[in-house]
Amino acid sequence: MKYYIIAGEASGDLHGSNLMKAIFKKDPQAEIRFWGGDLMQQAGGTLVKHYRDLAFMGFAEVVMNLKTILNNIKRCKADISEFKPDAIIFIDYPGFNMRIAKWAKEIGIPTHYYISPQIWAWKENRIKAIKRDVDFMYVILPFEKDFYEKKHNFPVAFVGHPLIDAIHNRKHVDEESFRKEFSLDEKPIIALLPGSRKQEIAKMLSEMLAVAKDFPAYQFVIAGAPSQEYSFYEQFLKNKNVHFISNRTYDLLSISSAALVTSGTATLETALFKVPEVVCYKGNWISYQIAKRIITLKYISLVNLIMDKEVVTELIQNDCNPKRIKKELHKILETSQREKLLQDYEILEKKLGGIGASEKTAQLIVDKLKK
Numbered sequence: 145m146k147y148y149i150i151a152g153e154a155s156g157d158l159h160g161s162n163l164m165k166a167i168f169k170k171d172p173q174a175e176i177r178f179w180g181g182d183l184m185q186q187a188g189g190t191l192v193k194h195y196r197d198l199a200f201m202g203f204a205e206v207v208m209n210l211k212t213i214l215n216n217i218k219r220c221k222a223d224i225s226e227f228k229p230d231a232i233i234f235i236d237y238p239g240f241n242m243r244i245a246k247w248a249k250e251i252g253i254p255t256h257y258y259i260s261p262q263i264w265a266w267k268e269n270r271i272k273a274i275k276r277d278v279d280f281m282y283v284i285l286p287f288e289k290d291f292y293e294k295k296h297n298f299p300v301a302f303v304g305h306p307l308i309d310a311i312h313n314r315k316h317v318d319e320e321s322f323r324k325e326f327s328l329d330e331k332p333i334i335a336l337l338p339g340s341r342k343q344e345i346a347k348m349l350s351e352m353l354a355v356a357k358d359f360p361a362y363q364f365v366i367a368g369a370p371s372q373e374y375s376f377y378e379q380f381l382k383n384k385n386v387h388f389i390s391n392r393t394y395d396l397l398s399i400s401s402a403a404l405v406t407s408g409t410a411t412l413e414t415a416l417f418k419v420p421e422v423v424c425y426k427g428n429w430i431s432y433q434i435a436k437r438i439i440t441l442k443y444i445s446l447v448n449l450i451m452d453k454e455v456v457t458e459l460i461q462n463d464c465n466p467k468r469i470k471k472e473l474h475k476i477l478e479t480s481q482r483e484k485l486l487q488d489y490e491i492l493e494k495k496l497g498g499i500g501a502s503e504k505t506a507q508l509i510v511d512k513l514k515k
Contacts, residue, residue, distance in 0.1 A: 148224055170507060197216075220240075238270065256278075282301050284306060284496075311413070319398075332363075334402050334473070344406055354466035450496070451495070457472045457475075
């Protein structure tokens with residue numbers, strides 16, 4: 145069978161790579177072309193375009209890069225037409241993927257969507273396009289099944305969250321060796337996860353680094369995104385007594401005492417590693433003002449959304465400043481607050497459905513193609 149997979153972000157690359165490994169197990173003759181990243185490339189198949197060339201964050205940024213985005217869509221359609229896949233698998237990244245899904249449906253290629261667009265957060269009217277253009281949907285958050293089936297009468301498969309697979313299957317790090325490799329001393333670690341896109345890193349890292357001097361008993365370590373070169377981070381590190389580690393976020397989280405995390409998938413990853421965190425988000429002013437009027441969710445972090453209560457503190461826009469970050473970080477370093485957080489993290493993991501999301505999804509896709 146021939147599969148065409150489109151992932152446009154770092155998290156999609158991670159989940160896409162695990163899905164590809166599962167597909168190759170169930171269909172050893174599989175041919176896969178994909179838009180993704182380094183992890184998917186390591187899994188096999190042929191990389192068409194890297195996600196680092198696709199990631200534009202926010203309304204204003206999308207408008208400024210519209211010509212590039214339209215050229216990418218044109219190139220993607222041409223490549224699919226030449227490859228003639230038996231199925232296209234979309235991984236999140238809805239602005240791009242839903243356009244391709246509409247076109248693919250029109251020309252008769254089966255469409256599979258793994259990791260639903262977050263239409264429960266905003267653009268709920270996209271349900272019309274999903275019903276029209278998506279043949280099979282595989283959802284990873286427990287509340288999404290009810291959202292689609294009960295609210296919108298659209299059948300979906302809840303497969304569990306692939307982050308649990310990714311964390312469960314990783315090679316465990318030896319803490320002593322890890323500290324030695326990156327010249328870390330014996331002080332407890334506070335991890336900084338400022339995101340994967342240049343725009344969000346530029347916004348968030350300065351705010352996070354501003355509090356480092358207030359915690360002399362700890363060492364701050366930046367988790368560098370695999371999509372960015374060290375040279376981009378250097379501008380933020382001048383005269384700062386912090387460490388930088390690229391592309392080893394899971395290893396870093398496994399030995400961290402606390403974390404400051406930009407909203408996104410990383411908030412859930414941090415929770416699954418049982419690391420107390422403060423969620424920080426500050427976007428482009430125009431994009432934020434638009435989003436505030438469109439998005440009606442009570443929370444921005446996946447941890448709080450899944451638990452339907454405030455488990456981790458969210459510092460958004462004006463609240464995301466060094467004074468508030470310092471205050472909230474102190475709280476999660478205290479014993480009582482930490483213990484409550486860790487108890488909630490255990491409940492969170494149970495809600496996510498256990499290991500096996502990649503295997504379940506691959507099996508469902510392969511079975512449907514064989515039929």
